[in-house]
Amino acid sequence: MAYKFKCVDCGDVSYSAAPLELQKFPRCEKCGGRILRVQPPMKLGEILIALGMMSSKDLKRALEVQSGMTERLVLGKLLVKLNLIGMSEVERALQIQREMMSGSHTQ
Ligand SMILES: [Zn+2]
Incomplete structure (x- = not known):
């Protein structure tokens, strides 16, 4: 099954056979924006890490709490x-x- 990705900024959709590693999200080829996984859907914690809002270490700690x-x-x-x-x-x-998830992001 292919993974589906989408650019947060321009909405460009791409597919890949491999999942992206959380710490190394590539940039959008078109606009240089952040790319997130749409399918399977990302959890809130994964999105926060992908956007650089928190570290995976902090997330792990929070999940333990x-x-x-x-x-x-x-x-x-x-x-x-x-x-x-x-x-x-x-x-x-x-x-x-x-x-x-809704796919209503501006194309
Ligand atoms: Zn883009």
Whole structure:
């Protein structure tokens, strides 16, 4: 199965037989923008890392905290609570996630 990718900035769609490595996202050939995986869909944490908003180390730490909670917070809120990122960054990532999955991003 091919993986599907999309540029955050220009909406250019591309396919690849191999997944992208989280730490080494290539840039869009057309506009130089960030490329995210659309299929299979990325999780919020993956998007935050891909956009350079947080490190994979911070995400791992947050997921550990989350798994130890009796009443689990959604990841976005937990990251803000741990002061790893700001609320505006979470909202931006969630917006990108919605746009990528709905396919309504400007072409
Ligand atoms: Zn682009």
